[in-house]
Amino acid sequence: MVPTPSGSLTILRCITQGEMAEKIDKVQEEEVIEVHGYLRNEKDSRQIMVRVVDFNKLDLNFAEINLKESNQVRLIGKIITDLHSSEEKQNSEIFSFKLAAPREGVKSPLFFCRINEKELIPEFNEKLKKGDVILLEGYLQTQKILEERESEKKITRISSVICYGFTFLDNDSASVFNPLGDLVRVVKEVSKIDFSKPKG
Amino acid sequence: MLNKIKIIGKKILPKEQDEKKNDGAASAFQEAEKEIDKPQSNKFERENNREP
Numbered sequence: 001m002v003p004t005p006s007g008s009l010t011i012l013r014c015i016t017q018g019e020m021a022e023k024i025d026k027v028q029e030e031e032v033i034e035v036h037g038y039l040r041n042e043k044d045s046r047q048i049m050v051r052v053v054d055f056n057k058l059d060l061n062f063a064e065i066n067l068k069e070s071n072q073v074r075l076i077g078k079i080i081t082d083l084h085s086s087e088e089k090q091n092s093e094i095f096s097f098k099l100a101a102p103r104e105g106v107k108s109p110l111f112f113c114r115i116n117e118k119e120l121i122p123e124f125n126e127k128l129k130k131g132d133v134i135l136l137e138g139y140l141q142t143q144k145i146l147e148e149r150e151s152e153k154k155i156t157r158i159s160s161v162i163c164y165g166f167t168f169l170d171n172d173s174a175s176v177f178n179p180l181g182d183l184v185r186v187v188k189e190v191s192k193i194d195f196s197k198p199k200g
Numbered sequence: 201m202l203n204k205i206k207i208i209g210k211k212i213l214p215k216e217q218d219e220k221k222n223d224g225a226a227s228a229f230q231e232a233e234k235e236i237d238k239p240q241s242n243k244f245e246r247e248n249n250r251e252p
Contacts, residue, residue, distance in 0.1 A: 001210050001232050002209030003209065012209070027211050029210075032209065033210075034206065034207070035205075035208075036204070036206050038203045050205055071207050071208075072205065
């Protein structure tokens with residue numbers, strides 16, 4: 001279970017094997033650990049898993065975890081869809097896109113990304129388009145969706161990379177040649193969720 | 201290309217594995233999910249419903 005910069009909590013599925021699996025198996029439940037790894041889409045589902053490369057135990061309580069450092073994703077990839085917004089839920093505009101970030105050991109490198117910060121949306125629209133290669137900064141979140149069909153309950157987990165910053169690197173088109181000296185990093189502070197307010 | 205993540209959190213065993221071990225007793229994973237699912241602290245849902 002990992003806190004996100006917005007103050008929410010998310011349960012992320014971590015996978016590993018071999019020696020690393022044996023080591024992580026020895027960690028007691030509820031112990032706080034720092035995990036380094038990379039993202040991998042789960043086969044036949046919309047959950048993104050963390051492939052563990054390294055980890056270490058931390059001598060602190062769960063409540064002491066620094067939210068700004070607890071969940072950090074870095075992806076360099078190509079935007080492969082048009083940037084679009086949709087009204088997913090009432091009063092909630094979701095801005096999403098897919099990013100292709102190929103990596104050795106990742107068969108399905110397309111990651112579903114979304115933007116929650118309203119201040120970042122115009123920047124994205126203005127500066128980025130399909131085919132652009134960016135360095136994305138964000139965090140990983142997995143939501144549990146409970147669907148009730150007749151008497152059957154089905155739980156699905158959907159992950160997305162929540163983007164709070166980007167740096168435009170170049171465009172995939174050969175006709176565009178971006179001078180790398182002009183790199184601009186756009187980052188917005190993640191808004192904290194006010195959990196004292198009633199659910200909207 | 202670059203693809204990496206750093207996370208800090210507490211370890212919880214996967215539900216399926218845990219259910220077998222605990223023979224029906226509530227696992228840490230289930231307790232954690234219950235905590236998130238409480239209406240007062242539904243932090244997953246609230247993430248998508250927050251007001252501007």
